[in-house]
Amino acid sequence: MRTLVDIPDEDIEKLDALAKRHGKSRAAEIREAIRMHLVQNADNKDWIRRGAGYWKHRSDIGDAVEYQRALREDRTPYEDL
Template sequence: MPRILADLPDDDIQWLDRLSAERGISRAALLREAVTAFRAKDRDWLDAGFGLWTRHGQGVEGNRFEQDIRRDWDEGQGA
């Protein structure tokens, strides 16, 4: 596993040391857990939003939506 160097403020290092001691794991293991949780959370917004309109009864087929929003403009051009 590759290693990284990261500059963190002293108070963050002290906090990590306390938390890792409380949990009985190394600081590196704690940071690996944090990165894993952060990566999982990064997708949470996508998973929550995907299909949101359909779940709430507002789903619209894309072509129909496009035709509906252009209808006023198209009708105005023919006049």
């Protein structure tokens, strides 16, 4: 699809510099920006999948539920163990 968009000259200069630095065309940079914008603003639960398991290798937390309870109660996790 082709479209016509008004972009301020200052933004065009920055876009051209970015495209040159990446070795891409202006159009390629705009397509990438649109793609990233759509991904970041999608109404789906991909963020859950991306974030799942971030703390699985942490050995200082122990039981995650107990850790959360301790934080909510404003106490040091596992201080009563």
